[in-house]
Amino acid sequence: MAGTERPETNPTRPSRRWINVLLGSGVLASVASFLYPAIRYIIPAQVAESTSRSVVAGKVTELKRNSGKVFKFGSKPALLVHTADGEWKAFSAVCTHLNCTVQYREDHRQIWCACHNGFYDLQGRNVSGPPPRPLDAFEVHIQGDDVIVTRSA
Amino acid sequence: MKAIVRPILNWLDERFGAGSIEEFLRHKTVPLHRHTIWYYFGGMTLFLFIVQVLTGILLLLYYRPTPEDAYESVQYIVTQVRFGWLIRSIHSWSANLMIFTAFVHMFSVFFLKAYRKPRELTWITGMLLLFLAMGFGFSGYLLPWNTLAFFATKVGTEMAGAVPIVGKWMLIFLRGGEEVTGATLTRFFGFHVAVLPGLATTLLAAHLLLVQRLGMSVPPGVEQAIKEGRQEARSMPFFPNFLLRDIIGWYAALGVLGALAAIFPWELGAKADPFVAAPAGIRPEWYFLFMFQTLKLIPAKVLFLEGEFAGILVFSLAAAVWVIVPFLDYRAGFGRVTRFFTGLGIFVLVFMGVMSLLALR
Numbered sequence: 001m002a003g004t005e006r007p008e009t010n011p012t013r014p015s016r017r018w019i020n021v022l023l024g025s026g027v028l029a030s031v032a033s034f035l036y037p038a039i040r041y042i043i044p045a046q047v048a049e050s051t052s053r054s055v056v057a058g059k060v061t062e063l064k065r066n067s068g069k070v071f072k073f074g075s076k077p078a079l080l081v082h083t084a085d086g087e088w089k090a091f092s093a094v095c096t097h098l099n100c101t102v103q104y105r106e107d108h109r110q111i112w113c114a115c116h117n118g119f120y121d122l123q124g125r126n127v128s129g130p131p132p133r134p135l136d137a138f139e140v141h142i143q144g145d146d147v148i149v150t151r152s153a
Numbered sequence: 154m155k156a157i158v159r160p161i162l163n164w165l166d167e168r169f170g171a172g173s174i175e176e177f178l179r180h181k182t183v184p185l186h187r188h189t190i191w192y193y194f195g196g197m198t199l200f201l202f203i204v205q206v207l208t209g210i211l212l213l214l215y216y217r218p219t220p221e222d223a224y225e226s227v228q229y230i231v232t233q234v235r236f237g238w239l240i241r242s243i244h245s246w247s248a249n250l251m252i253f254t255a256f257v258h259m260f261s262v263f264f265l266k267a268y269r270k271p272r273e274l275t276w277i278t279g280m281l282l283l284f285l286a287m288g289f290g291f292s293g294y295l296l297p298w299n300t301l302a303f304f305a306t307k308v309g310t311e312m313a314g315a316v317p318i319v320g321k322w323m324l325i326f327l328r329g330g331e332e333v334t335g336a337t338l339t340r341f342f343g344f345h346v347a348v349l350p351g352l353a354t355t356l357l358a359a360h361l362l363l364v365q366r367l368g369m370s371v372p373p374g375v376e377q378a379i380k381e382g383r384q385e386a387r388s389m390p391f392f393p394n395f396l397l398r399d400i401i402g403w404y405a406a407l408g409v410l411g412a413l414a415a416i417f418p419w420e421l422g423a424k425a426d427p428f429v430a431a432p433a434g435i436r437p438e439w440y441f442l443f444m445f446q447t448l449k450l451i452p453a454k455v456l457f458l459e460g461e462f463a464g465i466l467v468f469s470l471a472a473a474v475w476v477i478v479p480f481l482d483y484r485a486g487f488g489r490v491t492r493f494f495t496g497l498g499i500f501v502l503v504f505m506g507v508m509s510l511l512a513l514r
Contacts, residue, residue: 034407037236041211045233 047075054150057090060142068104068111073149077101078138080147083122084109090149091124092136102135111135181368181391186375186384191261192395193402194254195364200403201251202357204410205289208244209346216296218342220335223298224424231421242414248290250410252440255283263478263498267370270486273479275367278360280476285353290438292345298338303425305437306341307333312448315461333427373488436512443505444468446512471501 057071057080068081070093077093081104091111093101100115110127111120118129125134139150166172183192215234217226230237259279262268268276295306310333314324329336371379378384389395437445448464455463474481482494 030404037239038207038211040235041237041240042214043235045235 054148057140057147057149059145060147061145063147066106066109070101070103071149073138073151078149079104079111079135080140080149081111081122087122088140088142088147089122089124090138090140091120092138094135095131096126096133096135097129097131177365178392179390181365182388183369183391183395184371184375185387185389186371188261188265188372188375191258191265192369193399194258194261196399197402197406198251198254198258199357199361200399200406201247201254202353204247204407205244205251206350208240208247211240212244213346218296218338220298220338220425223296223338224421227297227421231418238418239411239414242417242419243410245419246410246413246417248293249439250406252286252290255286256440259283260498260502262370264495265370265372266482266485266490266494267372268479268485269370269373269482270479272363272367272370275360275363276479277476278356278363282353282356282360284472285349285356287440289345289349289353290440292341292349294438295338295341296345297421298425299422300425300429300432301422301435303333303427304431304435306337309437309441310337312461312465315459315465317462373485373490376488439509442512443508446508449512475501 052074055071055073057073057078058069063069063080063082065082065086066084068079070077070079072078073092079091079093079102081089081091083089091102093103095102095113095115095118097113097116097118100113102111102113102118102120104110105112105119108119110122111124112118113120113129113131116130118131119127120131120135121127123134124137126132139152141148141150162172162175165174183189212230215226215230215237217223227241231241232238234240262276262279291306291309295302310324310327313327314320316323325331327337327340328334329340375384379386436442444464447468448461451460451464453460458466478494479485482491484491485494
């Protein structure tokens with residue numbers, strides 16, 4: 001650190017520059033080694049996504065016609081709809097606009113996102129409002145009393 | 154470097170007088186004499202405090218302050234989060250080293266009479282910071298919610314309850330109820346990450362401002378020698394000369410912390426269970442040992458006082474005397490060294506040392 005007290009450019013001693021370069025790069029490398037663990041620490045570990053491809057969304061008797069319910073599918077919400085015609089439909093309940101959770105609107109007979117007034121029809125297609133894409137659709141099977149929703153591979 | 158810094162400084166200077174900041178930094182010098190080494194301990198304590206703030210913020214990213222989750226979240230940090238073990242161990246080690254350097258700093262200031270006029274306020278803010286550091290230690294100790302922490306907190310808060318009249322109220326305030334429960338954990342978490350940091354930052358600013366304003370104290374002996382011409386008054390600029398030396402020390406400290414964390418990782422122990430007996434050999438952190446041991450040795454009744462209360466009373470009075478020592482030892486302000494205060498310092502140091510060793514036996 002004596003360098004701060006003496007003039008640094010001394011043409012008779014070219015090695016000074018080298019000492020500074022070596023010292024500087026050593027310090028920089030060590031600072032990087034201090035920062036590296038902190039940065040790795042901040043990035044959270046990957047949470048293992050649920051691998052199950054199907055889930056029991058509810059009971060046949062639970063949902064009357066023209067109604068819907070949100071259920072848990074893996075780590076994300078999904079929407080089960082029993083249409084007025086008696087059909088069963090299931091979609092991802094995550095709005096394609098900004099990630100809100102959608103719901104079934106009995107008065108409109110459509111799927112609605114309350115956050116920005118987006119509408120999807122019963123095929124999951126975005127029909128009005130800001131949503132840019134249709135909702136992801138799932139397959140529905142009835143097995144006895146259970147409504148089973150399956151993600152297509 | 155200069156080519157970049159200079160225009161920025163000029164720009165700031167035109168707005169609010171950065172020149173005065175530069176001037177402020179430059180006017181301080183560090184006296185050079187045989188006791189100069191002790192000037193490094195304040196800066197070292199400050200550095201370890203900064204390490205605490207940074208690693209503490211990192212721990213906050215994953216820690217959950219509820220009795221159901223606290224232990225599990227710390228376990229998650231040390232086993233699942235990448236380098237979590239390192240961050241947590243550095244936080245624990247740095248906390249202990251910080252208390253240690255703070256005590257060294259305090260005692261060096263005491264023995265070199267650096268508290269004398271005009272630095273009374275620097276001493277008082279420093280003592281309050283030391284108490285806060287111990288408060289940080291005590292509140293942070295509970296947060297992993299392990300058996301050791303649980304009983305240390307039970308005993309520590311019970312002691313507050315031994316104070317007449319306000320004791321019961323203090324105990325309930327600290328515990329958030331009659332017993333040490335999840336409510337205590339929530340409170341201690343709040344103290345540890347909000348109340349104490351706020352107070353510490355304010356006091357630290359005052360402490361550093363005073364140090365900067367008043368400059369470094371020269372010990373009376375050295376001052377005398379300079380006055381009598383037996384010694385030359387030498388000094389070096391604080392900025393950048395002394396600061397660069399400080400930084401070398403901090404750099405080494407970081408290496409020591411990393412090594413300690415890697416070789417002696419801080420243990421987590423077993424999860425606290427309020428319905429399990431206290432394990433044998435339970436004792437507080439080392440910096441509370443002298444108080445812990447003294448309280449163990451005090452009989453149940455001292456004169457007409459409860460033993461616990463007598464102990465707390467003596468420690469409170471001693472702490473109060475310690476805080477106002479610049480006013481008691483006012484003669485030091487005229488450069489006169491009173492043997493009594495040096496003797497008192499040695500007595501306190503020996504007492505703390507002996508009691509701590511007895512507790513470890």
